[in-house]
Amino acid sequence: MMASSYNAKDEDGHITMSGPGGGTLRSKKPENTAFKQQRLPAWQPILTAGTVLPAFFIIGLIFIPIGIGLYVTSNNIKEFEIDYTGVDMSSPCFNCSQNFSWNSTKPCTCTIPFYLDQPYESNVFMYYGLSNFYQNHRRYVKSRDDSQLNGDMESLTKPSKECEPYASHENKPIAPCGAIANSMFNDTLELFYNDPNGTKIQIPLTTTGIAWWTDKHVKFRNPGGNNPNLTAVFQGTTKPVNWRKPVYELDADPENNGFINEDFIVWMRTAALPTFRKLYRIIQKKNNMVPTLPRGNYTLEVVYNYPVRSFEGRKRMILSTISWMGGKNPFLGIAYITVGSVCFFLGVVLLIIHHKYGNRNNSADISN
């Protein structure tokens, strides 16, 4: 439809035949319809200081309270962040980060003590954060095979060429293939509460509910349907080069193993920016009486597997409570307050302008 008139110019000689001039055969009296005479009934709004003024005040009056609300909510969220990369000599993980080797069989472990100066009520969300890690690099983003992850048997043995150079290893197809899967975060983080009386209590971490429901149940499927024997299903494939164990040994729970392992799914959702955090575990609130994480000393035990120093990256562990608006983010509140105030201010300016110049214009109109 669009192109039908596109090249009307080309037919110079025939323009009267094909152009709009051609339709003069029938009665030449044009139809007197509102559309053809361009007289359709219409609402004709005009933006003037007078009409816009109330809108500005209303926006200001609505935005500022919302902004304050958001800001307060954000401030009430408790967040604790700890960098365990081990760049400094003093850092407990320094050794692990220095002596990192892909081939080492013995896991390197480091322990980081920290202190929470206020209790964390309600559920606490545990994140790991990476910096300077370009998960949004084009070569990286596309290096995956969604149909393999969706359980397609053909793609399992023949991964898409987008996965190159992580499609096959030693002539065996890699499952899951691609750079994203290959570089999956594999540090193990454990939290211990140091009871004032000296005992070290491990804090139970929930591993489920960290990935999108739709990802876990629709987008990611293990191959072979409901075959419980994942080892057999993944027969003939090999684990990603950097992985320590194959995909069917990610978790003992069959509902969280293979492609539908939630840690894996979380990792596979590539982050938007080079500094990002991903949900690692959830610390469920046990009862209303005790805070989920009481004030006190804690220990973070890290099985240090994941190298980031080669690209000057950083690894962090974050503990955060969540409100209805998510984690701690003062931006939205401030932005709302700013825009609201600007609107309000502009409203005042416009009011002045309207009073000073509005009448002048109107008188000019009348004289016209």
Place this chain on the structure above:
Amino acid sequence: LSQLILRSQYSRYHILFQEILPSHFCVGEENWVDSRTIYIGHKEPPPGTEAFIQQRFPDNRIVSSKYTFWNFIPKNMFEQFRRVANFYFLIIFLVQLIIDTPTSPITSGLPLFFVITVTAIKQGYEDWLRHKADNAVNKCPVHVVQHGKVVRKQSRKLRVGDVVLVKEDESFPCDLILLSSSRDDGTCYVTTASLDGESSHKTYYAVQDTKAYNEEKEVDSIHATIECEQPQPDLYKFVGRISIYMDNEPVARPLGSENLLLRGATLKNTEYIFAVAIYTGMETKMALNYQSKSQKRSAVEKSMNAYLVVYLCILISKAVINTVLKYAWQADPNRDEPWYNERTEVERQRHLIRAFTDFLAFMVLFNYIIPVSMYVTVEMQKFLGSYFIMWDDEMFDEELGERAVVNTSDLNEELGQVEYVFTDKTGTLTENNMEFIECCVDGHVYVPHAICNGQVMPGAAGMDMIDTSPGPKAREHEELFFRALCLCHTVQVKEEETVDGIKHGIHQGKSTSFYISSSPDEVALVEGMKRLGFTYLRLKDSQMEILNREDEIERFELLEVLTFDSVRRRMSVIVRANTGELYLFCKGADSSIFPRVVSGKVDQIRARVEHNAVEGLRTLCVAYRPLSPEQYQEVCHLLSSAKLALQDRDKRLAEAYDLIEKDLILLGATAVEDRLQEKAADTIESLHKAGMKVWVLTGDKMETAAATCYASKLFRRNTQILELTTKRTEEQSLHDVLFDLSRTVLRQHGGMTRDTFSGLSGDCTDYGLIIDGATLSAVMRPGQEDSNSGNYKEIFLEICRNCSAVLCCRMAPLQKAQIVKLIKASKEHPITLAIGDGANDVSMILEAHVGIGIMGKEGRQAVRNSDYAIPKFKHLKKMLLVHGHYYYIRISELVQYFFYKNVCFIFPQFLYQFFCGFSQQPLYDTAYLTLYNISFTSLPILLYSLIEQHINMDILKKDPSLYRDIAKNSLLRWPSFIYWTVLGVYDAIVMFFGAYFLFDNTTFTSNGQMFGNWTFGTLVFTVLVFTVTFKLALDTHYWTWINHFVIWGSLIFFVVFSLLWGGIIWPFLNYQRMYYVFMQMLSSGPAWLSIILLITASLLPDVVKKVIWRALWPTTTERIQVGSHMYEIKELARQY
């Protein structure tokens, strides 16, 4: 003068010389390669006389189709990809195919493929129709005389030299020379309605020596050759010569356009004719006229192209910046290839071309900034928009039953940019409906009474004589005058046919016939004579019959007609009365008659003529010259030798006419009124108020034209008239006059500021200039000896610039075009519009930026060559003030908005590169990239550009000064372009960084889960689509239900599409990156809040700018908008 005579003498001998010599001698001499020789009936000329090489002529096949079955695809593709836009997208597509680019080739391939295919199908279909039409024409049977018999042939098999038989109501299969017709006098009637739209019957003449051969056997015996020029497209020019071998004695006769029957014309009122084919197939004049006008481009298109160049530069610099930064950033190998993101071996090896492919990939990523859809939308807007002109009820003329016609829709918006209007006078400003007012014979004035709406009182001999009764000598003169007017014309008598024929008898021979002529003046004169008692009956066998006052029929033999032309501005006939006396009657413009008059009451008549001219009447002078038989012989000789010439025939004829029309005796003068067209004055006044300068270009004499100008309010009472005429330049030198005038004008101009100019008919005097053709050509003449004359043009332009109205009289058609060209080329490059109705206006219609034809009485040539055609001059007002204004507003918004929305679209992608390692990662999903311009944001702007009305139509018409608000392409100038671009960049920054800070290292869901890069892009895209659509909504001043439907509809469509696109695992896609992304985003409260916030923040500056500008520096348009709004509110308040 003596020089002139000498030259014509020379040419006479030259012609004679040619006649004596066999023509092939002249081949080398006269450069005759431009002529062709045709053997009638393919008969070789008698041996010895000729040694021509038989030329090859094409067959009579008409090929209007462009393609054949075989070359359609390559040729059509070639033609389509020759357009810059298509080619650009083809390149982008190919780059995407060849190298690894961020977006799939589908994103640019699909729209391109769509556009190309649809265009190809459309063109293919049109071509197929043309093939069919060609076949029908080429196969239609024609009758050809072969060996004395009539044979049927297919039209395409007709060859040059064939003798063709054409019957009544058949159309001519090729260009033919009329040999003989069924009429004894060798004439035939033809209508050329399909060629130039003139429905009047024209008379064509057979060659005198062959007109007797009107049986096929006789025709077959004609032995003759025709020499004529090679085909040329001018329908009204033809020169040739026929050599007839009778008894081996060649007789040469001239051939002119009166012998040439054109393909496409139809034979009327003649039973049959025989004619010989001279131009066939694609060489016929009709076919040569297929390739018509050159393309005109509008100012908007030019600024659009300028913007495109700017955006191309932006695009390239963006790509270059990113490529350079990419390599700077990648210098560290751990950034280039960290352990988690390695290249493949193949990629590693491509070191050298990597930088270049990176550059191309960035180009591909950002290529959407130059939108393919803009071209399509603009074309569509123009094409569909032009229907509103045709549909306009107010531009329909009941009387003619015609409505406005759009011949090209490319210039719609140019109608809103007109600065100079060049208008013809006769038929454009005036009705071209002539009415005989009076005549003056030797100073006695005659006024026919009884004027009843064109109905002529039969045989009314009554007349009012204003002066005392003249003496017998005067009476003789008077009758001679009437006879002269009855004879000196080219009017045809159209008799009522069949049924009416019976009526004739009842009316006792008083015919109810009516007169037809190409010149309405002549009809008015002949009808005027009828009222004064002398009725012209008909021309039969070269006998002109006149019914005189005593109801007796007088017969005059018509010997020669010296036809009218606009250079000579007169015509003559030579007749022989019954008594055997020979007369030359001449009528013409006073300026061309008076110098040739030797006796007569010149002073009295001149006084009367001038009086009448001031009244605005069209005056003609009539003179005669009795010829002695010897003189007549000489005249005949002059004429026939001139007519025989093949080269420069027109010039020679003019010289011959010049010699013949002299020593005249003045008889009198006539006055004919040409009434102003309805509302012409109102229209001109409106155009003036709208800031346009109106120039009247006419061939009429100064006084008449000036009177019309006053009547049409082109000149007002307080207009100071500056004259630049021959009369003045005779007294002073042209140099002095020009400087004088410019001093007058500039002195005034210096005193007043620009602003007071906008006052309507304020106290400042405005100037009107009158210039005549002769002076104009003196001004235009390129200076040779006089170094100053080069400046004349400049000074002249300077004067014109300060005159609100200019009248150019005594203009030749070509001069009209020259003037237009002069103004077009002046340093401001103003937009010009030419409007006219006749063939003499075609040159200026073609020259001006916008050419408008009036569907007048002088045929359809102007209409055919125009860009737009309107029935009446008054329709120009609505055309310019309403349609032009609207189209301009609409298209400028369309262009600006398109660039704006693509800046908003692409700039976040550019910013994102800084956060993804310059890896060309697209921010948006492929579907969004592809559909953004095609469906999410295309319809609202298209609809806006079709039906937006920022001010009511009636106000636009009532207040023409609003037109000044958009003058000089004001909405598409660089400041506004930069404003839009900056606005786009601002919006992009708000959207991108808004989303950035929202995503920055935190979560914004209530279940703690994280979003990825596709959610980031989708959030930006959602804000983008809403912002861009709301921006258009804020600009819309005219909300019909369609606007509501389309604007809200396309937003709903976006949401529904996004839900659907993310709602299913699409089996044909090899990625599922968008799965549930949109829904997850909407399930988050902060996402909603930030969408609302970002939309508000994006729109805020534009709204504030608009409101403040409107309050502090309102344009007239804005004032009126508010005013009309207030007015409506008051009206409402009054009602309740």
